[in-house]
Amino acid sequence: MTTHESACPLDCPDLCSLVVDVEDGRVKRVDGGTRTPITDGFICGKVRNIADHLYGDDRVRHPMIRVGPKDGSVEGKFRQATWDEALELVAQRLRETRERAGGEAILPFHYGGSNGWLTEGALATRLFRRLGASRCVRSLCALPSGAAARGLYGAVPGVALEDYAEARLIVLWGMNPSATGIHLVPIIDRAIERGAKLVVVDPRRTPLARRAHLHLAVRPGTDLPVALAVIRELFASGRADERFLAEHTRGADELRRRAEPWTIGRAAAEAGISDLDLGHFVDLYAESRPAVIRAGWGLERNRNGGSAVAAVLALPAVAGKFGERGGGYTMSNGDAGWGVGPEPAIAAAEAPTRAVNMVELGRALTEPGEGAPKIEVLFVYNCNPTQTVPDQNQVLRGLAREDLFTVVHEQVFTDTCRWADVVLPATAFLEHREIRRGYGAMRLYDSPAVATPPGEARSNNQLFGALLEKLGLWRDGDPMTDDELARAIFDGSPAGAGLRDQLAAKGVAAPPLDRPRLFVEIHPATPDGKVDLVPAALDAEARHGLYHYEADPGSERHPLALISPAIAQQISSTFGQLRKGEAAAELAPEDAAARAITDGDAIRIWNDLGEVTCRAKVSAQVRAGVVVLAKGLWRFHTRNGQASNALIPPTLTDFAGGACYNDARVQVERAP
Numbered sequence: 215m216t217t218h219e220s221a222c223p224l225d226c227p228d229l230c231s232l233v234v235d236v237e238d239g240r241v242k243r244v245d246g247g248t249r250t251p252i253t254d255g256f257i258c259g260k261v262r263n264i265a266d267h268l269y270g271d272d273r274v275r276h277p278m279i280r281v282g283p284k285d286g287s288v289e290g291k292f293r294q295a296t297w298d299e300a301l302e303l304v305a306q307r308l309r310e311t312r313e314r315a316g317g318e319a320i321l322p323f324h325y326g327g328s329n330g331w332l333t334e335g336a337l338a339t340r341l342f343r344r345l346g347a348s349r350c351v352r353s354l355c356a357l358p359s360g361a362a363a364r365g366l367y368g369a370v371p372g373v374a375l376e377d378y379a380e381a382r383l384i385v386l387w388g389m390n391p392s393a394t395g396i397h398l399v400p401i402i403d404r405a406i407e408r409g410a411k412l413v414v415v416d417p418r419r420t421p422l423a424r425r426a427h428l429h430l431a432v433r434p435g436t437d438l439p440v441a442l443a444v445i446r447e448l449f450a451s452g453r454a455d456e457r458f459l460a461e462h463t464r465g466a467d468e469l470r471r472r473a474e475p476w477t478i479g480r481a482a483a484e485a486g487i488s489d490l491d492l493g494h495f496v497d498l499y500a501e502s503r504p505a506v507i508r509a510g511w512g513l514e515r516n517r518n519g520g521s522a523v524a525a526v527l528a529l530p531a532v533a534g535k536f537g538e539r540g541g542g543y544t545m546s547n548g549d550a551g552w553g554v555g556p557e558p559a560i561a562a563a564e565a566p567t568r569a570v571n572m573v574e575l576g577r578a579l580t581e582p583g584e585g586a587p588k589i590e591v592l593f594v595y596n597c598n599p600t601q602t603v604p605d606q607n608q609v610l611r612g613l614a615r616e617d618l619f620t621v622v623h624e625q626v627f628t629d630t631c632r633w634a635d636v637v638l639p640a641t642a643f644l645e646h647r648e649i650r651r652g653y654g655a656m657r658l659y660d661s662p663a664v665a666t667p668p669g670e671a672r673s674n675n676q677l678f679g680a681l682l683e684k685l686g687l688w689r690d691g692d693p694m695t696d697d698e699l700a701r702a703i704f705d706g707s708p709a710g711a712g713l714r715d716q717l718a719a720k721g722v723a724a725p726p727l728d729r730p731r732l733f734v735e736i737h738p739a740t741p742d743g744k745v746d747l748v749p750a751a752l753d754a755e756a757r758h759g760l761y762h763y764e765a766d767p768g769s770e771r772h773p774l775a776l777i778s779p780a781i782a783q784q785i786s787s788t789f790g791q792l793r794k795g796e797a798a799a800e801l802a803p804e805d806a807a808a809r810a811i812t813d814g815d816a817i818r819i820w821n822d823l824g825e826v827t828c829r830a831k832v833s834a835q836v837r838a839g840v841v842v843l844a845k846g847l848w849r850f851h852t853r854n855g856q857a858s859n860a861l862i863p864p865t866l867t868d869f870a871g872g873a874c875y876n877d878a879r880v881q882v883e884r885a886p
């Protein structure tokens with residue numbers, strides 16, 4: 215038995231440090247380490263049990279090639295192949311398609327939220343850039359949030375999660391850390407013990423909402439008017455920090471003008487909350503110092519998402535909450551001033567080939583549009599599009615095309631693999647090296663492979679490196695091995711040497727400024743160093759201008775808002791194969807009663823895009839008018855094999871082209 219230090223690169227803000235016991239190349243035990251300050255020796259159940267994922271029955275162990283028609287079934291549809299045969303087939307299809315139809319007939323499809331600079335950004339990107347393939351716009355998550363945060367503040371980190379212990383008021387806005395980043399919970403506990411107040415803005419009574427001093431159970435997609443009303447009221451009641459606004463921001467008058475229509479009463483009515491509660495929130499926020507807003511991703515996943523994030527992030531500037539530990543906001547902490555990135559490892563320039571927004575995959579595969587080349591090869595890695603992309607039925611219609619050649623590089627046999635022409639076995643973290651920086655915890659790891667991949671699994675870089683060579687797209691001096699790629703990343707800029715030294719000495723690197731405070735150690739990274747409250751670029755890009763509210767898309771036929779939040783046992787669809795048993799959709803007691811639905815009934819949830827049949831859970835934790843069906847469900851979790859995405863429109867956020875997962879509007883009835 216050997217024991218190794220590692221880190222968890224899965225898509226979670228916490229970036230835990232791990233201690234891993236390995237015997238005969240197999241992972242035996244995983245526990246929390248102490249090198250990430252917030253991990254503090256404990257980790258989530260998902261990663262503690264990762265051996266079930268690594269060595270379970272669903273693991274893809276060998277390459278497989280399709281032998282039967284594409285109908286989504288598995289039995290008799292695949293045969294085992296050697297890597298040589300599979301690689302030759304894939305290389306030949308890529309070569310032939312590019313020569314005949316052009317590179318843009320090839321679409322790489324990858325999200326890679328759970329991947330770092332070695333397995334997301336390196337050789338795959340180089341291969342597809344050199345092929346002149348279509349570009350995949352990675353829009354499943356965080357694009358509007360990132361654009362809003364950078365528009366207002368530039369590329370700077372927010373409040374360190376450790377510093378929440380110092381806050382007197384913590385606002386969790388569209389964020390459920392009890393499932394999605396559990397290490398913030400004990401820090402919030404400590405703050406509460408020291409007298410801090412907690413406010414939660416969420417359509418659900420999440421575990422922390424149950425303990426909050428104030429829970430604003432807003433209707434999905436109404437955060438923009440709520441935040442604008444807070445801004446309006448702060449100005450109107452003389453509680454805006456006019457001195458701070460004059461010195462450190464631009465656009466305050468314009469923001470105030472745009473917030474003007476949103477009185478407390480009007481915003482509260484739109485959000486379906488009481489004016490008293492909203493007024494109470496303004497008072498709490500105005501009076502508390504330090505006050506911190508943890509903006510989650512629940513905020514962005516609707517038609518108003520970009521403007522909503524921008525308005526929420528404007529609050530600490532309007533109220534003058536910066537300048538002390540535990541005051542301000544946190545969105546993503548990915549921009550912690552690392553000064554290094556994956557581009558030098560990619561070593562191939564991006565060309566302006568056709569861009570396909572991931573949200574629109576179904577349409578791109580079935581109706582490419584005037585003049586756009588037809589997609590003939592789809593190469594899926596680091597992603598499970600049948601379960602995570604909007605408009606599941608259109609995606610499935612696209613994947614069912616017999617003239618589409620689909621390659622899926624995967625760890626486990628996901629529902630997307632069912633539609634592949636070639637399935638290739640992929641390694642998981644702990645089996646390959648990874649370089650990853652956190653987007654919550656501000657740390658960076660270079661974690662070695664510590665376990666032997668089962669079967670014939672190969673890493674992304676092994677796969678894409680082999681294809682670069684086979685296709686003659688390899689060039690002299692290209693970094694190819696993980697060592698060479700890592701060297702390119704750290705040698706690629708002056709900051710790299712210091713990070714490498716830290717990694718060598720401590721196994722973890724901290725950014726140049728640990729726990730930096732905005733307006734103390736760091737300043738907005740905007741061109742003039744001020745907070746830009748109405749950034750011109752976002753205002754121009756936004757569908758109807760920044761801070762414009764688009765009304766609820768509900769209708770009489772489809773009155774209920776379906777939301778699909780994260781659950782503790784999975785990361786998006788990852789680990790879903792281990793969660794046996796049928797999923798339940800939660801609905802509020804009044805909505806259930808109106809439809810004669812009782813707990814445990816089979817129900818049908820539908821709209822014009824599709825339907826899901828599953829079990830009902832009648833729950834007082836959901837506000838009226840809202841149905842909850844977890845994100846990332848697998849086909850076996852529901853009675854008709856469909857997931858929430860069967861009901862989610864492939865529409866885009868007001869700016870930055872993000873997914874509108876929480877804009878699905880549905881009707882529900884007892885299943886016959």
Ligand SMILES: Nc1nc2c(c(=O)[nH]1)N[C@H]1C(S)=C(S)[C@@H](COP(=O)(O)OP(=O)(O)OC[C@H]3O[C@@H](n4cnc5c(=O)[nH]c(N)nc54)[C@H](O)[C@@H]3O)O[C@H]1N2
Nearest residue numbers: 388389390393394434435510511512779780782784785786
């Ligand atoms: N265990 C676990 N951890 C994860 C993940 C996972 O799947 N499982 N996913 C990871 C990823 S990819 C991400 S992006 C993060 C996401 O982290 P979070 O942002 O915490 O997760 P979500 O569940 O997407 O949304 C948070 C909350 O927003 C609420 N919500 C939905 N619509 C609205 C709305 O319109 N307004 C407001 N105010 N709230 C709304 C939901 O009820 C939910 O409680 O978590 C990461 N961590």
Ligand SMILES: Nc1nc2c(c(=O)[nH]1)N[C@H]1C(S)=C(S)[C@@H](COP(=O)(O)OP(=O)(O)OC[C@H]3O[C@@H](n4cnc5c(=O)[nH]c(N)nc54)[C@H](O)[C@@H]3O)O[C@H]1N2
Nearest residue numbers: 325355595596597598602623625640778786787788845875
């Ligand atoms: N309905 C609904 N859908 C959603 C959301 C929602 O709120 N509602 N949220 C969205 C969010 S926040 C996100 S981030 C996306 C995530 O969407 P996806 O990127 O599709 O994420 P996962 O479902 O985790 O699937 C990732 C897959 O990559 C594989 N993988 C992991 N590492 C490697 C590797 O090194 N190599 C290869 N080849 N494969 C690897 C995993 O086994 C897994 O099957 O989902 C989105 N989908």
Ligand SMILES: [Mo]
Nearest residue numbers: 225327355356
């Ligand atoms: Mo995400």
